């Protein structure tokens with residue numbers, strides 16, 4: 369399997385090189401050069417299998433010969449051994465048709481752990497094989513940061529600098545980034561929004577001299593290896609509910625479009641899906657784009673689902689590329705339009721192709737609160753605000769009436785206790801493993817929204833910089 373850039377002007381790479389590269393050198397995102405196809409019988413055979421075994425089978429064609437299969441298998445086993453549920457990503461039924469796929473049973477209580485626990489091991493393995501080091505810079509609206517820090521803390525070959533929007537993440541999310549004491553971890557609050565953090569990250573990647581000096585790598589969903597691990601739970605959920613004979617609809621709380629794009633990949637591999645519902649909070653650029661064909665970021669509004677307070681949605685570029693006929697020149701024009709005019713248009717053929725697979729709806733703050741309250745009252749189940757966006761949006765998008773609707777449960781309610789308590793009257797408690805999180809000392813830097821300042825901060829902390837090299 370080879371990986372090509374959505375902008376068509378970066379080197380074609382194998383899995384291990386795409387893993388270390390993060391963003392492509394032309395500013396684009398790596399995607400596989402073809403989609404592996406699975407037989408219906410293969411999907412059906414996954415029902416009842418262990419999560420780690422399905423994960424190995426689903427990811428194998430994407431990894432190809434890049435990593436030895438036995439080493440890869442061991443890393444997959446280790447990654448999921450630390451989850452707090454034997455099914456890894458269990459399904460919980462809320463009503464006759466509605467299910468929550470709990471993706472938050474990993475160490476930092478968010479769906480990011482599913483990919484990050486594997487990514488940490490994969491990167492370590494590849495760097496050790498090559499006797500190399502890397503500097504990871506990440507941007508987070510709350511959950512990627514904690515998950516990445518947990519996955520990489522104490523690792524000898526990697527330094528991590530995690531940028532998050534100052535004052536715009538929950539206390540639990542911030543503390544997951546600021547309380548680890550490991551010397552290779554650096555949490556940085558940026559005076560700006562998540563979009564500003566992500567723009568700084570991309571600016572660092574696009575500065576090739578800096579990128580090469582610090583051996584920059586990424587753990588956001590710009591990194592293809594993040595997405596490949598997220599395909600697996602669409603397959604396990606569909607198989608558990610009778611797929612592929614019976615179609616399933618998925619509602620995906622969406623911000624950077626990584627998670628729902630992983631669902632799209634599952635459909636490209638042959639998994640029959642009734643609809644992928646793009647569920648947004650009031651930062652609804654994706655719902656607006658799918659309805660109007662115009663992608664136009666607006667000001668970010670702070671909500672009770674802060675991890676989705678995003679307007680510039682990175683992975684939408686992967687969808688534009690694939691659904692738009694894999695025309696890299698067209699993607700380059702669209703991205704240039706966005707940079708120059710603040711918007712771009714999606715052509716009607718691409719929009720129709722997207723509409724065949726995706727639906728979209730947004731949920732405002734009142735709807736999120738009411739959904740949390742109502743689900744607690746009727747089903748005795750506490751939703752976090754992101755998952756509540758998913759459930760509220762799912763109820764607005766029409767799907768065939770006999771189809772199960774699976775809402776991706778992207779975070780544990782205890783990560784957002786204030787919002788959950790305000791809606792339900794019940795305060796969710798952190799699991800015992802995180803019992804003293806709120807009393808541990810914090811350590812973080814606060815930096816202005818300025819790429820050059822962040823670059824200096826990163827270079828000063830990177831152990832990948834060769835002696836004498838100018839950063």
Ligand SMILES: Cc1ncc(COP(=O)(O)O)c(C=O)c1O
Pocket residue numbers: 478479510511512589621622623624625626627628675676754755778779
């Ligand atoms: C809890 C939670 N839900 C949903 C999302 C949105 O996921 P994505 O960015 O993959 O669209 C995020 C952030 O990524 C998140 O942390």
Ligand SMILES: N[C@@H](CCOP(=O)(O)O)C(=O)O
Pocket residue numbers: 507508509510511512513587588589590623624626675676682
């Ligand atoms: N919601 C995310 C934003 C970054 O998303 P990613 O999937 O690209 O890492 C977060 O919680 O940080």
